[in-house]
């Protein structure tokens with residue numbers, strides 16, 4: 218036995234665990250974990266490229282599946298084939314060819330859209346090099362292939378949403394070029410999505426930090442009204458098709474609010490009971506019950522409006538501006554929530570709240586990096602974005618009246634800030650002060 222088969226069969230479990238648990242996309246870094254292989258698929262013998270589905274189990278009994286693309290260096294396993302241009306090119310070729318590879322209990326199928334660009338021979342592939350929850354490579358400077366790391370059964374919302382939005386004429390998204398998926402007795406799941414590469418565009422988060430760092434107000438601010446309009450139009454489209462059950466807008470049932478409250482309540486309980494003993498958390502430590510009381514006060518209003526499929530993790534880093542237009546990226550939803558929850562219909566104001574939190578993040582991050590952030594910057598950014606949003610969204614999707622909208626937005630900002638606290642503790646503890654400040658501020662808000 219030689220090549221990828223040999224490398225897969227001589228795999229060192231300790232080395233595998235050590236590699237997986239130190240990756241940016243592996244969120245349970247703070248816990249003790251064992252990693253086992255659930256499925257191993259040689260994808261391309263000549264290139265020495267293979268696919269692993271691995272399971273990470275914690276002592277507490279949680280278990281999650283992850284995708285690895287691996288390579289054979291002799292009979293040694295290279296854990297990161299995406300860092301190798303020749304193996305990444307082999308993956309791109311499988312996509313471009315619309316290939317099918319049998320696994321021991323099923324198949325991996327690759328799909329390439331009819332109007333997607335023809336790939337080079339061989340394709341030129343390089344890492345995208347962005348701060349990410351997954352791993353992306355750029356193919357021929359034309360396509361970005363995002364390889365999903367955390368796998369869950371079912372269609373990934375990124376694929377589902379790009380398909381829906383493009384087929385309904387919404388153009389402020391990258392074009393869908395292809396995808397690949399696993400259908401096997403281990404798992405049926407989307408493994409990766411390929412989309413048009415926006416080479417000349419600049420990320421909204423970078424625009425915000427440039428603006429705040431330079432003391433100028435010409436990078437992000439002038440485009441925020443347009444960005445709000447793009448998000449409003451996106452929601453109008455997402456709420457427009459009653460013939461597709463998974464997208465048809467719904468009126469919230471009696472259970473919607475109690476379910477929301479219970480979920481956020483539980484999340485507060487979970488995050489606050491495990492707050493690290495560090496001065497960064499001092500402003501909120503021991504105040505979980507106070508926050509839950511605030512949550513209850515904020516939710517004593519009327520309707521939240523209609524429930525629709527939405528972006529689910531909207532922030533400045535999910536937008537790009539180029540050639541005078543905005544593009545919205547990354548429809549995967551919040552990566553650390555279960556897929557079922559990420560596909561659930563919710564008020565579109567949840568996305569708006571995500572973006573408003575992002576303005577607070579940008580102001581804090583720039584301030585922490587030494588910038589002199591004008592005190593009105595965040596509220597001006599909010600106002601411009603909201604003005605554009607309300608001009609474009611279908612008002613029938615929202616609760617009636619400004620006060621009701623403001624109250625629902627505050628409620629979703631609280632939900633998002635609690636999610637961010639958990640996200641930062643798990644992924645970037647050095648950023649935790651930002652959601653801590655956000656939560657402390659929301660606790661003081663008069664509902």
Ligand SMILES: Nc1ncnc2c1ncn2[C@@H]1O[C@H](COP(=O)(O)OP(=O)(O)O)[C@@H](O)[C@H]1O
Pocket residue numbers: 345347348349350351352361363391412413414415416420534535536546547549
């Ligand atoms: N189609 C694209 N063209 C150019 N850059 C992109 C594209 N998609 C994503 N990016 C860049 O990569 C970053 C991470 O992408 P994203 O889809 O959010 O990945 P993840 O879900 O893994 O975090 C984005 O913030 C953006 O800067």
Ligand SMILES: O=P(O)(O)O[C@H]1O[C@H](CO)[C@@H](O[C@H]2O[C@H](CO)[C@@H](O)[C@H](O)[C@H]2O)[C@H](O)[C@H]1O
Pocket residue numbers: 348349350351422530532533534535547550551552553571574575576578579637640
């Ligand atoms: O990886 P994703 O982009 O899908 O989203 C996750 O990571 C984001 C950080 O990269 C995180 O966003 C938080 O930090 C941003 C600044 O880096 C900020 O603009 C966002 O407002 C803040 O929520 C996101 O929450 C998480 O799901």
